[in-house]
Amino acid sequence: MENMIWDDILEKQPILTKIITNSIQNNRISHAYLFQGGKGTGKQEMAILLAKTVFCKQRQDMNPCQVCSDCKRIDSGNHPDLHRIEPEGASIKKDQILHLQKEFTYSGVESNRKVYIIKDAERMTTNASNRLLKFLEEPSRDTVAILLTENSQAILDTIRSRCQVMSFKPLIEKGIEKELLNQGVQESSAKLLAMLTSNITEAIEKSKNEEFAQTRKLVVQLNEMLRQNPGDVPVFIHTLWMPHFKERKNLQEGLDLLLIWFRDIMHIHLDVKEKIVHTPHIDKLEAASTHWSLAQTTKVLEKIMAAKRKLEQNVQPQLVMEQLTLHIQR
Template structure:
């Protein structure tokens, strides 16, 4: 998300507050961006930093073309410091290094911004050192702490920051966001059902196995409908070789689950809720084979298979059992 129009579409309340702070030149010295994984905390931080540094911005909107904007996009702006956990935690030495960096005059301007990912993972010593840093902020210093749980931060740190809560993205909004990033509408709708995390969705969309998994779901259903006696052979020869780990197997089962949910949607006369929008003709044909009750039974069987995978039951056994249940 490179502009406030896009950001406002997914985080309207927080965007409005930050836009107003930019227009009124009332940038706080410290923020906490709190939100679940995938709500856009890092993207929001990057956009806000652009607006702070961009010398050609219009209102709150950065130009996205000047030297400052391009450097922020590439991660090379000398006055924007990005801190991530060193291993499992953010350590005291990282905060000490940050303080040292901020004792120098800004390379490009008087402004300095630092963003800390997973701020709740600071060690006790790092938290105390950061607190001292926050107590004596520089005139043009802005801290942005990112966390899924602000309550895990010291109360004294919370009290010195403006806390902004990011809302989880709704499925429709998330699908539209992915579509705007160049992902096809059909893939975007599927991905929005698999994850609510932007980075994860983009990663999955670029993986070859995802495209194969979608085809395998359609093929497995077709085999179950037309050649049920060959279903076990299909699972072992086609399905299992592609689903090489439990994460892939879980996602593939979720894709299969969505197919039967679509059948239920069609029975309920809710065509707008269908996820496999490119396969509507096939879904219509599936209605001739799967009664509403059988489709519901398949949904329950797939959910049970997903639970068994979580319990470390052997994947091949899980799929064999599921296939036999769906053959009935």
């Protein structure tokens, strides 16, 4: 998050970045923003960058310099005129908002400007929300409020109406893959994770998660067994596969990985190898492409999708897997 400039966020959220940077250029920064969107969409990064842009006295165009005392103290969380509020325990309480209001009755220490960021704003208690509403109803020209939320429906309509609402879109696959590579995730893993989730934070957690690593191994094992030792598949499903996937959502993820594997087989048939995700297993995929024809691979993909629907309809998970693996072997 440190040393980020507006062009970095432009790649994640082009429309919102244009709106904010235009308002900075025209000196029309709103007194209150509501940043709404899922985890990993860039809400917090944009909030911090906006705060830096407000306070940095050595700005270059719209970008903060990153090296002045204002920028460095924002990075370290010690800027006297930037106040951050997040839940204490399960919620943001009235006393936290009262304390914020008290702080804002004093003049800014470094300048006349003040910024406050409220993280997980949907977790404000009713009393805290009402207190914040009174604060927003009397905006100071030199105050900027930034509310961050993953659940905008839980924010009072009266608060929403006093904010400029900015809806952060889920990142597209290529954007997620690039971000993961920047975070040091291996290329083959970054490609795979970008297909599984649009949430950067979740993707990074999965990349370090032993259980997810084991899931990937089991999917490769299952595919090899379906091709080479189909008679052993029922025992494998019973003794290794099902004990690993204790919850339906985890089994759904296993099926998602199975789906991506067979898509890779299809990409080999269609000679579009640049789209292959499981590049470290290219030899296994090529062997699989001689085992399953293009027509058979297409049918397998349909059967995996049908199995995912059955799970959603609460069909017994072991039965779903037994039927699916039988279909794949035919």
